[in-house]
Amino acid sequence: MGGLDQDKLLSLYETMLRIRRFEETVAKLFYGGEIPGFVHLYIGEEAIATGVIHALRKDDYITSTHRGHGHLIAKGVDLKKLMAELYGKETGLNKGRGGSMHAVDVGIGVMGANGIVGSGIGLAAGVALAVKYRGKDNVVATFFGDGASNTGVFHETLNMASIWKLPVLFVCENNMYAATVPVKKSLSVDRVSKRASAYNIEGVTVDGTNVLEVYETAEKLVKEIRNGKGPALLEALTLRVRGHFEGDPQHYRPKDEVDEFLREKDPIVKFRNYLISNGFLNEARDNEIRSKVEKEVLEAVEFARNSPYPKPDTALEYTYSESKLTYKEPPPGSRAITYVEAVREALDYEMSRYDDVIVLGEDVVAAGVWGVTKGLAAKYGADVRVIDTPISEDGFTLIAVGAAMAGLRVVVEHRFADFLYLAMNAIFNHAAKLRYMSGGQFKIPILVRAAIGAGISAAAQHSSTNASMFVNHPGLKVVAPATPYDAKGLFLASIRDGNPVIFLEHKKLYRMSGPVPEEEYVIPLGKAxxxxxxxxxxxxxxxxxxxxxxxxxxxxxxxxxxxxxxxxxxxxxxxxxxxxxxxxxxxxxxxxxxxxxxxxxxxxxxxxxxxxxxxxxxxxxxxxxxxxxxxxxxxxxxxxxxxxxxxxxxxxxxxxxxx
Ligand SMILES: Cc1ncc(C[n+]2csc(CCOP(=O)(O)OP(=O)(O)O)c2C)c(N)n1
Incomplete structure (x- = not known):
C-alpha cells in the first residue's frame, strides 16, 4: 500500500507496539504506586503519532500534550529517560522537573508536552516562525485533542499561522472526549477539520486508527507545508480507550464502547492483520518485534527504578538561566532624548547588530501606539523582523515564547499593561515556567514591553500598574525604568539577559527627556x-x-x-x-x-x-x-x-x- 517498503511498514508497526507496551507498563507501575502524579495514556491513538511523525524528517519539530508519551516515543525518545522522568528521577528527560505531562527533549525536536490544553499549538507556531525566519525548511507538527480545538489559542494561532504561512501541521487527535465531555456536547461542528476553512487553510479528516491513512495524508500535507504552502489541519478520528487519566472511574461513557472499539478498530490489531495478510509479517517476526519492544520497556523501568531522585538542595535550580553580561553605567553626557527615543535606540542598536532579535505586537509596523518602534519596520523589514500581530494577546505572546524556545530573542509589545491579563497563560505558564520544567533545556529570552500607569484619564482598563503580580511569580524578571538613561541601559540588559523580562514603561514617562549616552551600555538587573x-x-x-x-x-x-x-x-x-x-x-x-x-x-x-x-x-x-x-x-x-x-x-x- 502506498509504495511503502517492508522495513518502513514494520517500523511503523514497531513504533505502535512500543507505544502500547510502554503505556500498558506505565499503567501497572502507576497503580503499583511507583509513578507519582497523574498519567494520561495514549492507548488507541498509537496510529496517529506514528503515522504523522514517520512522515516528518528527523530534524523536524513537534509539540505534544498531557497525553504525550506516544508522541515522544514516535519521535525517537530514549525510553529510559522518558520513564525516569515519569518517576521524577534526576536522570529523566527534564531531570524530574516536569513529569509525564511536560516531557521535553529538545535534542530530538520535542519542544514539549504541555499540561495547559491548547498551548502547545501556540508554541509550535512560534517554533515555526523561527524556522521560517531562519529560512529553514523544517516542519512543526503540533498534536492536540478535540477539546483543545475549542480554546482561544487554537483559533488565534490558526489565524496567525495562516496569515504568516507558517510551516505547521496542526494535528487534532479527536478521541471523542475532552475529559468527561463527549465531542457532541462541545463541538459546534461535526468535524474539527471544518474549522480550517475559517482560517483559509486545508483541513482533512482521516481514520486515526489506520496508520497508513494517517501516514499518507500527513506525508502529503508535510510535503506541501515544507514547500511553502503554509499550514494545514489534520484531524484523526479514534477513541480514547482509557479513562481521561488513570483512576478515572469513567461513569460518563457507555459500558461497551471501549470493547467494541478494541474488537473492531484497535489500530495495532488492524495493522497487524494487514501486514500478515499482505505477507509483510509472520508470527516469528511479530514475536521478535514484540520481544525487542518488551525488553526495551523493561530496561527503561529498571533504569528508572535504579536512578536517583534529584537532590533536595537543587529544588531552585533552572528557574533562571545565568546571565553573563558586562555592565557599565557611563556618565550621562549632554545629549538629551526622550524615554521613547531611549527605548527605541536600545532596540534599534540590538537589532542592527544581532539578527536574532525580532519584534511582535499590535501596530508595531506603523510605530506602535507609543511610537517606540517608529522607523524600525522600514529598517529591518515589515512583518519580517517587525511583525504586526492580530489582536490575539495570548496567541501572539505564546508564539513569542515558542520562537524564543527555538533560539530567537523576541521583543513583544503590549500597548497597555492591562492587556497583559489576556496573555497571562503565555507569560506565567510558559515564559516563566518552561525553563524550569524542562530541566534547563529551554532558554526563553523574551522581553515583554507594556505601558503601565495612570494619570492621563485613561480609566481602569488602560491605567494599571500591575508589576507586583509578575514579581510574585518565579521565572520572570521585572524592570520598570524611570528615566531615559535607565531605560536604554536596562533595555539592553533585559534583551540580553536570557530570561523572560517584563519591561514596564510608564505612559507619563514616554515624552520625558533626559541625558542619554550615545554609546552602548548595560545596567545590571537587580541594581537600584x-x-x-x-x-x-x-x-x-x-x-x-x-x-x-x-x-x-x-x-x-x-x-x-x-x-x-x-x-x-x-x-x-x-x-x-x-x-x-x-x-x-x-x-x-x-x-x-x-x-x-x-x-x-x-x-x-x-x-x-x-x-x-x-x-x-x-x-x-x-x-x-x-x-x-x-x-x-x-x-x-x-x-x-x-x-x-x-x-x-x-x-x-x-x-x-x-x-
Ligand atoms: C487550559 C486547561 N483547561 C483545562 C484543563 C484540564 N484538562 C486537562 S486535559 C483536559 C481534556 C482535554 O481534552 P482534549 O483536548 O480533547 O485532549 P484528550 O485529553 O482527549 O487527549 C482537560 C479539561 C487543562 N489542563 N488546561
Missing part, C-alpha cells in the same frame, strides 16, 4: 539607583513615582529641612536588598511610594525586605503610599485623589517627623 542622597528618611520608589518622590524630597528639604534619600528600584525582581539595607541603616525611616495597589504589592515587599535586612533599624513605622484600593477612575478629580503624589508624600513624611 540612589537618585538623591539624604540622611533623614529613605523614600523607595520606581517608575514615574520617582519624579513625584524627587519633587517631594526637594520640598521637604527647602521648606522643612528634612533630608530625604530617594532610591529608584529600577528592577523590581530581583530586588536590590543591599541598597535598601544600607540606606535604611543610615536614615532609620522608610517610606515606599508605589503606584501599584497595596496588598501583596511592591511596597509590601520592600518593607518586608527592609525588616529582614535591617531589622531593628527603623525608629518609626514604615509607611507605604499606594494607589487607593479601587480600579483607576476616569474623572480627573477622582483619579488625582486615588494616586500617590508629591503632596501625599510630603504629608506622610511630615507626619513621620511629627510636624
Amino acid at each position: 539607583s540612589v537618585k538623591r542622597e539624604g540622611s533623614d528618611v529613605t523614600i523607595v520608589t520606581y517608575s514615574y513615582m520617582l519624579h513625584e518622590s524627587l519633587e517631594a524630597a526637594k520640598e521637604l528639604k527647602e521648606r522643612y529641612g528634612i533630608d530625604a534619600e530617594v532610591i529608584d528600584l529600577r528592577t523590581l525582581y530581583p530586588l536590590d536588598r543591599k541598597t535598601l539595607k544600607e540606606s535604611v541603616e543610615k536614615t532609620m525611616k522608610l517610606v515606599v511610594v508605589d503606584e501599584g495597589w497595596g496588598p501583596c504589592g511592591i511596597s509590601s515587599e520592600v518593607i518586608a525586605t527592609v525588616e529582614e535586612e535591617a531589622f531593628g533599624y527603623l525608629d518609626s513605622r514604615p509607611v507605604r503610599i499606594n494607589t487607593g484600593h479601587a480600579p483607576i477612575p476616569f474623572s480627573p478629580t477622582l483619579e488625582k485623589e486615588i494616586l500617590p503624589s508629591k503632596e501625599k508624600i510630603v504629608r506622610s513624611i511630615l507626619t513621620l517627623f511629627r510636624r
Whole structure:
C-alpha cells in the first residue's frame, strides 16, 4: 500500500507496539504506586503519532500534550529517560522537573508536552516562525485533542499561522472526549477539520486508527507545508480507550464502547492483520518485534527504578538561566532624548547588530501606539523582523515564547499593561515556567514591553500598574525604568539577559527627556539607583513615582529641612536588598511610594525586605503610599485623589517627623 517498503511498514508497526507496551507498563507501575502524579495514556491513538511523525524528517519539530508519551516515543525518545522522568528521577528527560505531562527533549525536536490544553499549538507556531525566519525548511507538527480545538489559542494561532504561512501541521487527535465531555456536547461542528476553512487553510479528516491513512495524508500535507504552502489541519478520528487519566472511574461513557472499539478498530490489531495478510509479517517476526519492544520497556523501568531522585538542595535550580553580561553605567553626557527615543535606540542598536532579535505586537509596523518602534519596520523589514500581530494577546505572546524556545530573542509589545491579563497563560505558564520544567533545556529570552500607569484619564482598563503580580511569580524578571538613561541601559540588559523580562514603561514617562549616552551600555538587573542622597528618611520608589518622590524630597528639604534619600528600584525582581539595607541603616525611616495597589504589592515587599535586612533599624513605622484600593477612575478629580503624589508624600513624611 502506498509504495511503502517492508522495513518502513514494520517500523511503523514497531513504533505502535512500543507505544502500547510502554503505556500498558506505565499503567501497572502507576497503580503499583511507583509513578507519582497523574498519567494520561495514549492507548488507541498509537496510529496517529506514528503515522504523522514517520512522515516528518528527523530534524523536524513537534509539540505534544498531557497525553504525550506516544508522541515522544514516535519521535525517537530514549525510553529510559522518558520513564525516569515519569518517576521524577534526576536522570529523566527534564531531570524530574516536569513529569509525564511536560516531557521535553529538545535534542530530538520535542519542544514539549504541555499540561495547559491548547498551548502547545501556540508554541509550535512560534517554533515555526523561527524556522521560517531562519529560512529553514523544517516542519512543526503540533498534536492536540478535540477539546483543545475549542480554546482561544487554537483559533488565534490558526489565524496567525495562516496569515504568516507558517510551516505547521496542526494535528487534532479527536478521541471523542475532552475529559468527561463527549465531542457532541462541545463541538459546534461535526468535524474539527471544518474549522480550517475559517482560517483559509486545508483541513482533512482521516481514520486515526489506520496508520497508513494517517501516514499518507500527513506525508502529503508535510510535503506541501515544507514547500511553502503554509499550514494545514489534520484531524484523526479514534477513541480514547482509557479513562481521561488513570483512576478515572469513567461513569460518563457507555459500558461497551471501549470493547467494541478494541474488537473492531484497535489500530495495532488492524495493522497487524494487514501486514500478515499482505505477507509483510509472520508470527516469528511479530514475536521478535514484540520481544525487542518488551525488553526495551523493561530496561527503561529498571533504569528508572535504579536512578536517583534529584537532590533536595537543587529544588531552585533552572528557574533562571545565568546571565553573563558586562555592565557599565557611563556618565550621562549632554545629549538629551526622550524615554521613547531611549527605548527605541536600545532596540534599534540590538537589532542592527544581532539578527536574532525580532519584534511582535499590535501596530508595531506603523510605530506602535507609543511610537517606540517608529522607523524600525522600514529598517529591518515589515512583518519580517517587525511583525504586526492580530489582536490575539495570548496567541501572539505564546508564539513569542515558542520562537524564543527555538533560539530567537523576541521583543513583544503590549500597548497597555492591562492587556497583559489576556496573555497571562503565555507569560506565567510558559515564559516563566518552561525553563524550569524542562530541566534547563529551554532558554526563553523574551522581553515583554507594556505601558503601565495612570494619570492621563485613561480609566481602569488602560491605567494599571500591575508589576507586583509578575514579581510574585518565579521565572520572570521585572524592570520598570524611570528615566531615559535607565531605560536604554536596562533595555539592553533585559534583551540580553536570557530570561523572560517584563519591561514596564510608564505612559507619563514616554515624552520625558533626559541625558542619554550615545554609546552602548548595560545596567545590571537587580541594581537600584540612589537618585538623591539624604540622611533623614529613605523614600523607595520606581517608575514615574520617582519624579513625584524627587519633587517631594526637594520640598521637604527647602521648606522643612528634612533630608530625604530617594532610591529608584529600577528592577523590581530581583530586588536590590543591599541598597535598601544600607540606606535604611543610615536614615532609620522608610517610606515606599508605589503606584501599584497595596496588598501583596511592591511596597509590601520592600518593607518586608527592609525588616529582614535591617531589622531593628527603623525608629518609626514604615509607611507605604499606594494607589487607593479601587480600579483607576476616569474623572480627573477622582483619579488625582486615588494616586500617590508629591503632596501625599510630603504629608506622610511630615507626619513621620511629627510636624
Ligand atoms: C487550559 C486547561 N483547561 C483545562 C484543563 C484540564 N484538562 C486537562 S486535559 C483536559 C481534556 C482535554 O481534552 P482534549 O483536548 O480533547 O485532549 P484528550 O485529553 O482527549 O487527549 C482537560 C479539561 C487543562 N489542563 N488546561
